[in-house]
Structure formats: structure tokens, C-alpha cells
Amino acid sequence: MTALLERAAPAAPPTVRQVRRQHRLAWIARHSIxxxxxxxxxxPVVYLxxxxxxxSDQALTSDYWPNSWHFENYVRVFEVTPxxxxxxNTVIYAGSATALMLLSSVPAAxxxxxxxxxxxxxxxxxVICVMMLPPQVVTVPLYLMxxxxxxxxxxxPLIIPMLFGDAFCIFLLRQFLLTIPTDYLDAARVDGCxxxxxxxxxxxxxxxxxxxxxxxxxxxxxxxDYYGPLLYTSENExxxxxxxGLASFHGVHHVDWNLVTAATVLAMAPIVVVFFFAxxxxxxxxxxxxxKG
Amino acid sequence: MRLRRLTPWTFLAPALIGIVVFFGxxxxxxxxxxxxxxxxxxxxxxxxxxxxxxxxxxPYLLQSIRNTLWMVAVLVPLRIVGAIGLSLxxxxxxxxxxxxxxxxxxPALAPPVAATIAFVYLLKxxxxxxxxxxxxxxxEGPLWFNSPDWSKPSxxxxxxWGIGDLMIIFLAAVLGVPASLYxxxxxxxxxxxxxxxxxxxxxxxxxxLFATVTGVIYTLQxxxxxxxxxxxxxxxxxxxxxxSSSFGFPEGSTFTYPLWLYTVGFxxxxxxxxxxxxxxxxxxxxxxxVILLRRAKAFSGEEQ
Numbered sequence: 001m002t003a004l005l006e007r008a009a010p011a012a013p014p015t016v017r018q019v020r021r022q023h024r025l026a027w028i029a030r031h032s033i034x035x036x037x038x039x040x041x042x043x044p045v046v047y048l049x050x051x052x053x054x055x056s057d058q059a060l061t062s063d064y065w066p067n068s069w070h071f072e073n074y075v076r077v078f079e080v081t082p083x084x085x086x087x088x089n090t091v092i093y094a095g096s097a098t099a100l101m102l103l104s105s106v107p108a109a110x111x112x113x114x115x116x117x118x119x120x121x122x123x124x125x126x127v128i129c130v131m132m133l134p135p136q137v138v139t140v141p142l143y144l145m146x147x148x149x150x151x152x153x154x155x156x157p158l159i160i161p162m163l164f165g166d167a168f169c170i171f172l173l174r175q176f177l178l179t180i181p182t183d184y185l186d187a188a189r190v191d192g193c194x195x196x197x198x199x200x201x202x203x204x205x206x207x208x209x210x211x212x213x214x215x216x217x218x219x220x221x222x223x224x225d226y227y228g229p230l231l232y233t234s235e236n237e238x239x240x241x242x243x244x245g246l247a248s249f250h251g252v253h254h255v256d257w258n259l260v261t262a263a264t265v266l267a268m269a270p271i272v273v274v275f276f277f278a279x280x281x282x283x284x285x286x287x288x289x290x291x292k293g
Numbered sequence: 294m295r296l297r298r299l300t301p302w303t304f305l306a307p308a309l310i311g312i313v314v315f316f317g318x319x320x321x322x323x324x325x326x327x328x329x330x331x332x333x334x335x336x337x338x339x340x341x342x343x344x345x346x347x348x349x350x351x352p353y354l355l356q357s358i359r360n361t362l363w364m365v366a367v368l369v370p371l372r373i374v375g376a377i378g379l380s381l382x383x384x385x386x387x388x389x390x391x392x393x394x395x396x397x398x399x400p401a402l403a404p405p406v407a408a409t410i411a412f413v414y415l416l417k418x419x420x421x422x423x424x425x426x427x428x429x430x431x432x433e434g435p436l437w438f439n440s441p442d443w444s445k446p447s448x449x450x451x452x453x454w455g456i457g458d459l460m461i462i463f464l465a466a467v468l469g470v471p472a473s474l475y476x477x478x479x480x481x482x483x484x485x486x487x488x489x490x491x492x493x494x495x496x497x498x499x500x501x502l503f504a505t506v507t508g509v510i511y512t513l514q515x516x517x518x519x520x521x522x523x524x525x526x527x528x529x530x531x532x533x534x535x536x537s538s539s540f541g542f543p544e545g546s547t548f549t550y551p552l553w554l555y556t557v558g559f560x561x562x563x564x565x566x567x568x569x570x571x572x573x574x575x576x577x578x579x580x581x582x583v584i585l586l587r588r589a590k591a592f593s594g595e596e597q
Binding site: 226 | 298302307308309310311314315319323382387388389399400402403406408420425465510524525551554555558571574575579582585586
């Protein structure tokens, strides 16, 4: 112990004032770095927004401050593109995928987290493998399967599978359900509740934050998805989602950068709004996906 | 009593059906198709190992493998180091930590297509604000997404902008390090670097492993940003309607493995060959997954 303390003692102990000054300098340094980084993180979105309110002529120049503000660009982008249609498709895809996923994944996650049965580990390992493997591995056979049923060209191939659960969300929900004390479930079972009633009456109310997180993840995933809609709907423009429409805007309106950026800002906006309403559930969900030693 | 034993399986039934129909069956099909030659109009014809031999002679495939490995080698470590750095910075802030956390996190939620468009505009060689800023400092900015040498570094910048999800995971890990360990280290006379090196780093090591494995898996499927960046930067993109001829722009430097797989399958209709590429991707991804399963306790399926 004495050896430890000796090593801890500095050669010349700094005065209180020196320590305080050092602390203040460190405080300023840390906050300056944080502010500089925050500016860098915000720049792309701010620049995008400024570009979106310029005239189409000014948007092609290297100016970054609008000479005059043209918020009507946000109205025009609705008139010159099928944006409302893309938006509707995106809402249908994200909304139904999320609802169906929860319906099918919550019971599965409950069984994996709270029921004891032979083969549970094998099932869980399979779920992990499905979660980890790149979607491109099964793309061609799946595409051929949906083509056989005449469903390519629509969003059905992206929505129907959600009736049968999503591996990532099952994993996330399981991690959350593990944190619910088993005592509550045992009490319900002693009271004569079957497993389904235990799930509906006891587990569901307690698992609301986990369900919110999984639902948000699924919603955001579908909202942002580009690969899926590109694969299944690229030949049929009436099924395009926002991501797909956005990617092709630039080709059609390549001189109207102000409109392209206005559409881009519009695609980001709902996500930001949802995030501010559900920030807590979201951060908790991300934390759950990480591994605790 | 027997019904009781079946209950877990009724809970799992939809998910199990989903795994078989949307994963097991197509995976086996992919293996079978990889030994055949066909397109959307013809019946699969058995060609043995021809598709796998073709993989060794396809210069674009080799380029896409090099591109993907480059992204894995650069993007994954930079994202992990950056996320740890940001989370350490956040824990050190007395004031405004919540505010900064939100700012750093939000870009991770931006739709990849929207974020990519933002970066292509931001990094436009002629009129983009980044090169304008560099010019003011007397530096001639690169051509970014329009240069075969700089297109992948540009994608890395985009990936670092969306670092927020990883940062949240590391933030939880760093906050979870027991304070008693830091106190013990302080008694030992450890300075800030020592505290990080000998206390924080070993404690969050499982999370680093997790982030590495998921990062590698994620980068192996890297598609959206590469596809959109190539299309938009080339200036002639109609990415929605069919397969863009500008994928991989410039000079194939943004052809990632999945992007080339998609192009081979759905633009050139070489479906047998695309399945051979898919099987190879499966083998690599499975190997990486096994590393995680063997090392991380939370994945072993045991309850605490």
C-alpha cells in the first residue's frame, strides 16, 4: 500500500490555482472539440437545406447562402414529381411491415427468452445466423420465387415475409424480455394463466419499451430501404418508394438541384420528427443490440 | 401436459416457417443454381463448376472483391475508433452531453439514399462547399466521388457521418465500466491514458469484438450508398428505372461485391453465376459469424 501511495505522489505537488487552471483549460478544450464536431455533423444537412431554398440558377453555383429564400420549392417538388405517391407507398411499406413484424416476432422472442424447451438454443442460433447473413445471398432464388407468383413489381415481396418474423427484431425483443424478472411470469402462471394469457396480460405491458424500440427499428429500416424496392419494384414506377424515387430524381431533374435537395430534406424530415418523439426508446434499443460481456 | 410441451412451438411457428421459406429454401436453391446456367427466360442447365471457375477469371469480380476488402479494412476500424472517441468525449462533457449526443446520433438515421445525395453535393468538385473551403485554405481539393482514387474515401466520410448507432453502443459500454476500477487505478497513480489503456479498453473489449464482427458483416453487404453515389456522381443516373449503367462509377471503383452480384444477376441475367457469387459470400459471412458466436457470451443462448 505504501508503495502504491509513493508512486502516486508527483514530484512537485501543483498548487490549487494551477490545478484549477488546468481543469478550466481541459474543460474549454473538450467543449471546443465537441462544438467543432457538432458543426461538422450538422454541415451536410444545413447545406442541403440552404441549397433547397435557392433558385435553380443559384443552386448550380458555388454559393452557399441563398440570395433570396424560395420556400415555394417545397411546394413545387410536389407538383413536378410523384412525391405524394412515393410517400404513400413508403408509408404502406413501413407501416404494414412494422405491424406484421411485431405480431409474429413478439411471441417468438417470448418463447426464446422465457420458455424452457428442448431445442431452444438451436432455434436461437439459427435466428442469429439469419440475422447476420447478407440478404444478397438469397436474393436470386427469392426473386425467382416471387416472380413465379407474379408479385414482382409490387412491394408484396417485402411485406409478406414480415408475417413470419424478422430475425433482427426477434433478437432485439429477446434481449429486452430477458431483463423482465421471471417472478412476475411465475405469479401469473400460479394464478392459472396459460402461456398466451401470460404473454398478453403480463409480458406485453412490461415489454412496451422493447416493443417500441423493435417497432421503430423495423419502421426506419423499411422507410430507408433502397435495396428491397430497387430489386422488386424498379420496373414498375407506381410501386416506388421515397428512397427509390429520390435516387432517380437526380437523373430527371439534374439541373434542378434545388428541387432534388428539397426532396432529400423532405425524405429526412419525418425520421427526425419520429426520433424526437421516441428518442428514449430508440437509444435504449440501440444499447440493447450491443453485447454485454 | 403434452399440449403444454407444444406451447413454445406454437409461439415460434410463424418465425420457423419464415426461416424455412425465406431463408433455408432459397439458400439451398442458391447452392443448386450455382452449378447451373440460366436467365429469367431459360431453364437451369447443369454446368458443374463452370461458374466457380469463371469467378477466377472475371476482372470486375476481382476488382469488386478488392473494393469490398478496402472498405472492410478502412471503414470498420475507423468507425470503431471514431465511435469510441466520441463516446469518451461525451462522458467527459459536464454540460450539453445530451445535446451533443443527439447531434452525433441523428445522421445515423438519415435514409442512406438521402445521405449519399447530400455528400455528393457537399463534395462536388466544382461547386461543392468542401472544395471551396479547401481552396480558401490554399489546398486544391480532390475530385471526391468523381475520382477513382477518392470515391471510396468519400464513402468512408459518409460512413463516419453515420457513426451514431455505434457511438451509442460504445457509450453504454463506457458508462458501464465500474467506477471502483477507475478509483483503484487513480490510487495507483494512473494518468488519463493509463486509465483508458488498462481500465476502459479491457472492459469494453467484448463490445469491440461485437462491433468488429457486425461491422465486417455490414460492410460485406455494402450496397445502397455505393450504388447511389456512383449513379448521382456520374450525373446521368436513372437509378430507379432498371439497373443503372453508371453503377461502379468512376472506373468501377465503387463496385462492391454485392453491387457487382446484383449487376451480374439482374442486368446481365447471368443468374447461375450470380448464385455462385452468393454462395461464396455466404461462406465468408458464415465464417465471420462463427467467430462472434464462439466468443460472445450473450449470443450463446444461455440465460444469465
